[in-house]
Amino acid sequence: MGRIKRYRTALRRHHRSKGHGIHSPFAYSFVRFVLREQSPYYCYSDMGETRQAVIDTLRDVKNHPRVMSFKGMKMLFRITNHFNPLEIMQVGSCYGLTATCMLNVSSQSRLWLYEPHIDAFPVTGNVLAPYLDSIECYNSLDVAFDDYAQVVGDDAMPFVLVNSLPESADFEPLRQRLTSMLQGDCVLVFRNIHRSVAVKKLWQHLKQVMTHGQSFTNEKTGVIVARRSLNLEHFFLWF
Numbered sequence: 001m002g003r004i005k006r007y008r009t010a011l012r013r014h015h016r017s018k019g020h021g022i023h024s025p026f027a028y029s030f031v032r033f034v035l036r037e038q039s040p041y042y043c044y045s046d047m048g049e050t051r052q053a054v055i056d057t058l059r060d061v062k063n064h065p066r067v068m069s070f071k072g073m074k075m076l077f078r079i080t081n082h083f084n085p086l087e088i089m090q091v092g093s094c095y096g097l098t099a100t101c102m103l104n105v106s107s108q109s110r111l112w113l114y115e116p117h118i119d120a121f122p123v124t125g126n127v128l129a130p131y132l133d134s135i136e137c138y139n140s141l142d143v144a145f146d147d148y149a150q151v152v153g154d155d156a157m158p159f160v161l162v163n164s165l166p167e168s169a170d171f172e173p174l175r176q177r178l179t180s181m182l183q184g185d186c187v188l189v190f191r192n193i194h195r196s197v198a199v200k201k202l203w204q205h206l207k208q209v210m211t212h213g214q215s216f217t218n219e220k221t222g223v224i225v226a227r228r229s230l231n232l233e234h235f236f237l238w239f
Contacts, residue, residue, distance in 0.1 A: 024228060027214055032080045034051050035075065035223075043104040047073050047097075050127060054095050057123040063165075067079065068097055072191070072221065074237070076101040076161075079223060083187050085109065085159035089148045091141070091174065092163030093118055096127030098191070102161070103131050108122075111135045114144040126208040141170050145177050157227075158186040163196045175202060179209055182226050187202060190222040207234060 022028045048070055055102035058064050080102040081089070085111055088102050093115040103109055111131070116138050118124055128135060138144035152158050158181055165171055178188060190203045203222045213226035215234045 022235070024214065024230070026225075026227075027216075027233065027235060030082070030133060030214075031235065031237060031239070032224070034078050035237065037078055041074070041077065041081070043077065047055065047101060047104065050100055052193065052224065053098060054097065054123050054127060057126075058095075058121070061121075063095075066082055066133060066195070068094055068191070073097060075103050075221070076189070076191075077104060079187075079189060080159070081105045083157070083159055085092050085154050085157070087148065087156060087159070087189070088112065089145065089158065089160040090114070090163065091161070091170070092166055094163040094191070095121060096124045098161060098163055099128060099131060100137065104130075107134075109134065110151075112144050112148040114138045114139070114141050114166070116140075116179075118154070119235065141167075141173055154177055159189075160186065161189045161191070162199060163191050164196055165202075168198070171198050171202065178206055182206060182210055182213075182224070184226070185228060186211075186226050188224040188226070190224075192220075193222055194220045 022031060044205050051067065051070055055067055058067065076098055077157060084105060086106070088109060089112045090099060093099070093113065099111055099113065103111060111134060113135055115137065118137060136147065160178065160181070162174070165174065182190070188206065190199055193200045193203050206224060210224065210226060210232060212228050213224060213230045214232070214234055216223045216237060217235070218239050219239055
């Protein structure tokens with residue numbers, strides 16, 4: 001969705017984002033107290049300092065990918081904190097910032113990171129350094145997902161974050177992996193829907209093939225909560 005269209009629908013999205021017209025108890029709670037939660041958390045200041053350090057490091061680097069907003073970091077922390085997954089799968093590094101948001105939730109959590117270009121920006125290694133004991137890094141998407149699937153097992157609900165598609169060839173295998181996950185229970189989070197054609201295409205496909213659960217988006221970030229206990233619903237919001 002383009003910027004002009006987002007502004008045209010802003011009033012309707014903002015109205016529903018306050019809970020008006022949302023009948024599902026889970027959706028109401030998730031929108032009001034996770035996506036739009038305003039209370040501060042203990043780790044926000046550390047996350048802000050980490051983000052500023054990345055910005056300072058990249059100040060003289062030309063044409064570098066955009067640094068995620070502090071608002072986006074706080075929201076990702078809240079989403080992760082709500083589901084509190086012990087095992088997390090991440091596609092694309094985002095300078096390591098998203099990993100810090102999610103791993104700050106629990107010292108027991110572990111991250112499976114697929115990023116074949118992790119050395120492209122040395123700042124990524126600096127950001128991830130304090131968390132290396134909790135991170136497994138991969139340059140193969142298939143190997144990363146195979147290892148992740150073995151660890152998650154049948155009892156836990158997979159939690160996957162897609163920041164970007166590091167390689168153009170990743171689209172089809174990632175589509176297949178995530179489509180398969182949607183047959184059961186899982187949480188899928190997508191960033192940069194409005195900036196990445198591949199991520200947007202992936203997001204739209206997965207929404208179309210959902211048979212249960214709920215999706216939430218502001219057309220920048222998207223969250224799919226595929227629980228078989230939830231009826232199929234899609235929420236277009238302001239957050």
